[in-house]
Amino acid sequence: MTIRTPDAPTASPLLEWYDRHHRDLPWRVSPPMARRGIKADPYHVWLSEVMLQQTTVQAVKPYFANFLAKWPTVTDLANAPSELVMAAWAGLGYYARARNLKKCAEAVASQHDGIFPDTEEGLKALPGIGDYTAAAVAAIAFNRQAAVMDGNVERVISRLYAIATPLPAAKPLMRQKVALLTPADRPGDFAQAMMDLGATICTPKRPACSLCPFNGSCEALSLHDPEQFPVKATKKEKPIRRGAAFVAVTSDGDILLRRRVESGLLGGMTEIPTTAWTARQDGETSAEAAPFKADWESAGSVTHVFTHFELRLSIFRVAIANRLKIDDGWWEPVTNLEAQALPTIMKKAIAAAIPLAFKTAKG
DNA sequence: GATGCGTGGCC
DNA sequence: TGGCCAAGCAT
Incomplete structure (x- = not known):
């Protein structure tokens, strides 16, 4: 060798x-x-x-x-x-x-x-x-x-110089190397x-080193194991949170929507009424927390993986004759949902209760 | 420095 | 199939 x-x-x-x-x-x-x-x-x-x-x-x-x-x-x-x-x-x-x-x-x-x-x-x-x-x-x-x-440059640099220090602690050293090379x-x-x-050669798995313009100057390649770089700190386990979400539809085809608070998760985006999302599995996930009293029926559940937790959302549905006066929210025609600021988890939840709500519904 | 913050594609 | 990852930022 x-x-x-x-x-x-x-x-x-x-x-x-x-x-x-x-x-x-x-x-x-x-x-x-x-x-x-x-x-x-x-x-x-x-x-x-x-x-x-x-x-x-x-x-x-x-x-x-x-x-x-x-x-x-x-x-x-x-x-x-x-x-x-x-x-x-x-x-x-x-x-x-x-x-x-x-x-x-x-x-x-x-x-x-x-x-x-x-x-x-x-x-x-x-x-x-x-x-x-x-x-x-x-x-x-x-x-x-x-x-x-960025993440690509971190990977390339960590391999070029076989940097064994884990990320993110290695960033200052990597930045020095990039600055000297720029x-x-x-x-x-x-x-x-x-x-x-x-993105195309020095990929996380199975890098195409034979095609790389740096293959005469890469320390990780000379060590015969570029894939071991960059070294990363171990990440935390992803907790599971649960909650309930409520789809209310009138005979005119209007659905009850709300706006989320400006900051935090999905801040400023549109949602259907939901409970808080907690680690609990008890009454908080039941129809008792609905936005108004009605004969809520179960419409199954959806799972959605966020960056730092997994959400399991129980979906409840009810059809009512007329719009109710709601303090916190508004009634929107279901035909106009595409124009709303609905994050993917909310589209999934609505699609669980109203399968034809979105042309390209996922989940 | 650690944590919160989305989503979809890939193997 | 589920863990990993993608041109990070704010606090």
Whole structure:
């Protein structure tokens, strides 16, 4: 068996790989486009980066197109009603992103004349923009030599340097390595190349090292086990919470909806009335907690896995003749549910009680 | 530094 | 099939 000593990595082989193998993405100015003089639009870069936080490219594509069609500029987004923005974001998850997206657009429109700041520091001062997004927008939209580090880059760097310290403790060291590797020329392409490499070659399982532009300079490969990097801290067990949700429908085809409080889980989104979601399994999950007295019947249950707990929701249903006066909520035509800011768990719950409520109901 | 915060696809 | 993972941020 040959033991190779890796050479120190440099940006050049990666940029050459990117020129040949970059992905074409709706929000991306690829090297051929750049050669034709096309410049990245900071609004497009920012919007895509926020949508891509912890979210796959495939999931983002239709949302990105829909947002640009509805709101072509950051000022349009700033002037849009929040309810429409939340409804357009529904299904994409992590709804604090949508709330901060709106706040950020308003700040850019009112405090920066509709022009995004062109420095990491200026960008990071805006709502919903942290270390990663500030560096990504600065590098991709403004050609700043910023060290961009996301999950892909963490994986690539941890393997290049065989970093044995577990994440997240290893982040400062990794950031140093990225900063030293980031070129003054084409920093935006370098960042996008690192992410493309992580997404297509330096994958979590079964990386395609034979195709990698760094395969002469990767310490993890020289150790014959790239998959063991990055090392991660062990994660906690996911608890189970239970609750009940209530679908009330009138003979006119109206359903009772509510708006959730602005902060916390599914903050600001629309829901059907539910109990609190707790670890308990007793009366809290029964029809006793319904929004009004009626002959509630069971409509089965749905399970939904959130980031930090699993929810088992018992569904109850009732048909009533006329709308009741409800303090906290409103009656919405079932035919208009697609236009509501309903998170996926709520669509599942409604679909359990009204199977034809959504054309593409899941669960 | 640890925790809360969605969803869908993959093997 | 269920655990893992995806271009993280705020507190």
